[in-house]
Amino acid sequence: MIRAWRTWQVVEHVAKCRRVAPLQNLIKRDPVSYKEEFLQQWNHYNSIRQIFKTNANEQAQHYKELVNFISQVSTCYPRETAEFPSQLSSLLLQSYGVLSPDTRKTLVQNLVMLRNKDVISSIELLKSLFPLLPRTSSSSLRSYIRKTILSDIKVANLRSQNHKLNRAVQAMLFGMVERGMSAEVIGDKGKLRAMNTPTNDQDNHHVDEAMWAVILTKELWKKGVWTDAKSVSIIAQGCFHPITKVQSASLYFFLGSEESEDPEDEDDDNVNVKALHHRREINKKTRSGDNKLRKQLKTAKKKLHNKGPTLANFSAIQLLHDPQTFGEKLYDMLNTYDKRFSLDHKxxxxxxxxxxxxxxxxxxxxxxxxxxxxxxxxxxxxxxxxxxxxxxxxxxxxxxxxxxxxxxxxxxxxxxxxxxxxxxxxxxxxxxxxxxxxxxxxxxxxxxxxxxxxxxxxxxxxxxxxxxxxxxxxxxxxxxxxxxxxxxxxxxxTGSAPLPYGHSAEAAVNIEGLSLLEDHLQKLREEEGVNEEDDESMWRGWDVDSDDSSDSSDEEEWMNVGSDSDNDLVIDDSDDENDQKNDTTEQAEVPKEHSVSTLATTKARPFLPSILTPADFALLNDLRLQAAAKAVETTGGSKAKRKLAELEAAAKSRSADQNPQDEFISENDILGPRKKVKADYAERVASIQKGREGRDKFGSHKGKQNKAMPSSSTNREKARNKPIMMVLSSGTVRSKKKASLREKQRKLRAHITRSKKVRH
Missing domain, CATH: 1.25.40 (Serine Threonine Protein Phosphatase 5, Tetratricopeptide repeat)
Structure with a gap:
């Protein structure tokens, strides 16, 4: 009897599935005609939902099929399914722990489908997905939720900045970081590392959501979706989180390091090649295991090759709000928890x-x-x-x-x-x-x-x-x-002196190499076909005392305005005229070269601008560098070489000033040039490959060089390299030990005689 009832239940379930699948296509074609059939399925969904809320394991498969059906046709009946998205979201957030993995994945996928159909907004979807990241234990579902969040925010900001969405999401992320800030800083030094794990599930949830908030913000910054000060403020708040794991992830963001605290990338970024070979040796030898090892080693080598230099995230540092307070809080945290933090973290x-x-x-x-x-x-x-x-x-x-x-x-x-x-x-x-x-x-x-x-x-x-x-x-x-x-x-x-502390440099006077800029500009004018007379005509009309304008034109341009009262303001410009005459006299008395160096006159050198712009100074520096390089090539003297080195050093310092990120130094600048730096793995492999060039796979070239016929080494050559323990019992050694004093003298005399013959 029980078996017959179960068989009938299975048959009824299969029949319902067969009815739902074609009904979905018919509703999409003609929603009005099939509204009654949809309402039947909707009522059936509500009845099963009540059963499913009390017991999540009962009717789970049927519930998932009905959810998929309603999600597909929800756009055809928006009034009837208005509460459907909120029901899915509340079920996920309230009963996430008791749901099966397949049910969780189905509900998340249907929420994403509703977002793609514009049934719900991005903010409603993200409010449902953000709390799931720290709670889910499935790596595939966690990766799916993460990619969905990032892609949804990226698409929303593709054409223009969606400020409403960005503000809402940033507020949620900031709240995720802020919720765990009241905990006590535990530290990660020595035995306290084990205590770094929170004591209850609530604290663990706050730690995970703060970590995910930092990870998502870093990813959106890296993709160029968020580049504003609000996203920097989220990670800046993470620098003061009581959990050192969240602190490290936030600190690495500002330092521009490639170190990853991402749980999704932890296994990929830290590949231990030695451990992989060791595991392959002790495990069973199979062809699939060899292929897997080869693939892992290839991936690790590719990541190591693509890893670029570490540079500080200078743009994020510049966007910090109130950097003085931020720096003081970093120092207070460093000083207060000095005994709790490890050296690397400090x-x-x-x-x-x-x-x-x-x-x-x-x-x-x-x-x-x-x-x-x-x-x-x-x-x-x-x-x-x-x-x-x-x-x-x-x-x-x-x-x-x-x-x-x-x-x-x-x-x-x-x-x-x-x-x-x-x-x-x-x-x-x-x-x-x-x-x-x-x-x-x-x-x-x-x-x-x-x-x-x-x-x-x-x-x-x-x-x-x-x-x-x-x-x-x-x-x-x-x-x-x-x-x-x-x-x-x-x-x-010349009387030059360094500037005291707190003083800034004044305007440039007596600029070196100004004639190079003048010659360069004159050459450009000649190539363009502009001579000195044309240049004078370009300046004509700018002079106040110009004689080109007639009195009649002045009378036409100026109008006499009558005074309305006797107490009008009377302006006497006699003093201005006297000052102008004095300035002209002083300018005439200044030598020609001095006037050019101080950029005071234009009539003396028409090809030189009266005011040098930053572009002109950059051109002047390039011309000085080219002239110094040319002097080194022609003369080759030590003075010219020193001058070129000084100009190159000055150009390097100017580029560092223009790009403050280059001002950050590295450990190599402190250690300086060393005699012989220990070679890394790539250099050792290159040295080995270089030594193998032109050599057979096996064997040695010893004894075969510089000979007409190839041969091995002689016995006499081999005897020179024999270990001492192998020749102690030979006859030659024993005869030397037993030789008398007379025999030793005779051998020594014969050796001296032979040496004299060789020298002569």
Whole structure:
């Protein structure tokens, strides 16, 4: 009896499925004619939905089919199915834990279908999908939800910015990060790493949703969909999240690093090649396993090849709201939780703080006191710490705050008791700090540091010469007379002096190489067929005292306006005329060259503009560089080479000023040129392949070179390379041991005789 009832139930279910499938196509063709059939299915859906709410495992398959049917035809009956999307969303959010994986996927797919049919808006869809990301355990469903969110926001902003959607989504993401901010900062150092996991499910949910908020914002920034300050504020808030995992993901965004905290990419980005080979050796040898290993190794090699250089996200740093408060909060977090954070995490925070300080020229003076305890050459990752210190200094940093730091660097790194690499790193760090704030250096300390240019180690010599060359440019007064160099001595003769702390440069006077720009402009005019008379005619009419205009034209252009009262304002321009005459007289007394250098006259040199624009200065710098390169090719003297090197260095510094992102230094700038850097894997493989060129697959060329007929090495050649333990028992060795004193003297005399014959 029970078996018959189950058979009837299966048959009825199959019949309903067969009825629903053709009904769907008929409704789409003629919705009005088949409205009653649809209402029957709708009532059937409501009855099953009530059963499904109490018991999710009962009638699950039938419920999914009805949901698919109503989603397909919902556009034909919008009034009847008005509550259908909210029913699906509430079921997902309220009963997500008890639903089966297939039911969850069906409900999510139907919500996306309703969005594609414009039944619901993007905001309604995203409000349903965002809470599901931290709750789902299925990687396929999580990946589908993530791609749906990103593609929906990207399509909405494809033609123009959808500000309404962006504001709503950014508010949701900011709330996801904000909900877990009240928790206690646990840290990730030592045994506390295990305590980093939240104690209850609610806290775990807040951690996951904050992590997903940061991941989605980073992805939208990377795709160029969001490039505004609000998206930066979301990740900036994540930098202060109590969970270090969320902090690291946010910090890596501003630092521009390729390190990924994404759970979807964790297995792909960190491929352990050695572990893959080891697993292949211990597992069963199959052809499918070999193909899988080959595919994984190819993917890892491709990702390693496509991985570019790490650059800071300078645009995001510039969009920070209130960078001074942001930097102070980073320092407070770093100082407060110093014992809880690991060294790697603290270096991440210090790197971001230093780049924000350097970009926005902030003064967080407590940071220099904090970092001094890490300025020891035995400290782990000390090159990264030195880079952080140098990047935090700028021209507005008070010299009194940097002077103790330079003393500590000199005391710990630059002394005879350490290796040459340590001394070079210390000198390079001092040079980078002094480049940004030269007034922090003490004269006696500078005199001691530049003495290392006489060292026998090339790296130390190069570092000391770099420091000496820096102060020859920025402040030669701190150097002794014999150390200033020729250029600095000429500067003293002209009376030039470095600008004090806090002062900015004045207008350019006596511009070097201005004649090159004049000749270049004259050449361009000649190529275009414009002579000096045409240039004069172009300026005609601009002069106030021009004689071209007649009195009649003046009378026609000017109108006499009668006064309405006797108390009109009377303007006397006699003083202005006198001042104009005095200015003309003074200008005539100025020498011709001086007037050109100060850009005061135009009549003397018609081909030179009266005001130089930034483009003119850029052209002038290029012309000076070309002239110096030409002088090196023609003369080849040391003076011309030094001039070319100075101009190239100046051009590099100007490009760094135009692109502040290039101002960030790397560890190689601190370590300097090393004698022989340890080769990486790619370099070792290239060296091995180079050694195999022109060689057979097996065998050796020993004994076969420079011979007419190929042959192996002789027994005498082989005996020279035999190990000592193999020849101790030979007759030759035993005879030498048992030889008498007379025999030894005779052999020595014969050896001396043969040597004399060879020399003669």
């Amino acid at each position: 270096i991440l925070i210090m790197q971001l703080l230093s780049r924000v300080m350097g970009s926005h020229k902030l003064c967080v003076l407590g940071f220099y006191t904090y970092i001094m305890k890490y300025l020891v050459y035995r400290q782990l990752r000390v090159p990264s710490i030195l880079v952080t210190l140098a990047q935090s200094v700028h021209d507005l940093t008070p010299p009194d705050a940097i002077t103790p730091v330079i003393r500590k660097l000199a005391h710990e790194f630059v002394h005879p008791g350490v290796a040459s690499e340590v001394i070079a790193a210390g000198l390079n760090a001092i040079r980078e700090v002094s480049r940004r704030q030269p007034w922090a250096m003490e004269e006696d300390l500078l005199s001691d540091l530049i003495e290392y240019r006489k060292s026998k180690d090339k790296t130390v010599t190069a570092a000391a010469r770099g420091l000496l060359r820096l102060y020859r440019e920025v402040n030669p007064n701190m150097l002794k007379r014999r150390e200033r160099g020729k250029e600095a001595a000429l500067g003293f003769a």
